[in-house]
Amino acid sequence: xxxxxxxxxxxxTYRVACGPPHEVGVGxxxxxxxFAMTGGTVEGLRLKGNLLGAGSDWMLTGPDGLMRMDVRVxxxxxxxxxxxxxxFGPCEANETLRRAVTACVPTEFADxxxxxxxxxxxxxxxxxxxxxxxxxxxxxLLPAGPGILGFEHRVYRLS
Numbered sequence: 001x002x003x004x005x006x007x008x009x010x011x012x013t014y015r016v017a018c019g020p021p022h023e024v025g026v027g028x029x030x031x032x033x034x035f036a037m038t039g040g041t042v043e044g045l046r047l048k049g050n051l052l053g054a055g056s057d058w059m060l061t062g063p064d065g066l067m068r069m070d071v072r073v074x075x076x077x078x079x080x081x082x083x084x085x086x087x088f089g090p091c092e093a094n095e096t097l098r099r100a101v102t103a104c105v106p107t108e109f110a111d112x113x114x115x116x117x118x119x120x121x122x123x124x125x126x127x128x129x130x131x132x133x134x135x136x137x138x139x140x141l142l143p144a145g146p147g148i149l150g151f152e153h154r155v156y157r158l159s
Contacts (some may be wrong), residue, residue, distance in 0.1 A: 008156040009157060011135065012044025015152045016051065017144030021059075022141035030062040035158065037073050038086040039144070044155075047127070049077035059091075081124035089116035089151075093096070100141045104149065107141040118155055134158040 007127045024032035036056030042048060055073030062068065069091055091097075092113040100107045109122040118135035120127070137155040144150030 003157070005158050007159045008136070009159045010044075010154060011133075011157045012042050012047045012153065012155050014040065014042050014137070014155055015142060016040035016055075016056070016150060017146070018149040018151070024026070030060050033057075033059045034059075035059060035149075037071065040073070041077055042077075046077075047130075048075065049075045049081075049083075052076040053083065061093070067095065068095050069114075077127070079126070080120060081126060082128060083120050083122040083124075085118060085120050087116045087118040087135075090139075091112075091115075091139075097141060101114065101149065104143045104147050105141075106143060109138055109140045114151070114153075116153060116155075 002087035006101055008098035016037050019038050023032065024034055035057040039049060040051040042066035052074040055071065057071040060068045060070065066092070068088065070088045072086050075085055077083065090113065094112050097107060097112040103129040116137040116139060118134070118137055120135065122130060135155050136156055137153040139151050139153040142150050
């Protein structure tokens, strides 16, 4: 039996602009905030496009203080395919990130821990490979413009 090693291969960079948070309040699972995804891009060798229509993050902060992303967006590729994307994972709301959000300035990837698991789905045969691929990402704050909250994620496929 041969031993296989898993490798991460950069698949695309995703940049997204977010609207201001809407406080849902404290519920049975923690404190919930809703963020509208107002625009974004996907840039990679095999996958390029823009966000299509409305997307949202239903961010949940648990009693442990950890924020958990729960984002769904749609991507239209530069050649007209439609993909649904769902990404989720923990976000460390440390002091560096809190200050950067308040000032709307970028962070570096190492400044905080924003990790995500991505599920992509499409019926377009040109992109059928995304339906069978495991994706993970790391994120950072990257404002989408003056006073506009935004994030950048480097997304990798498990190979």
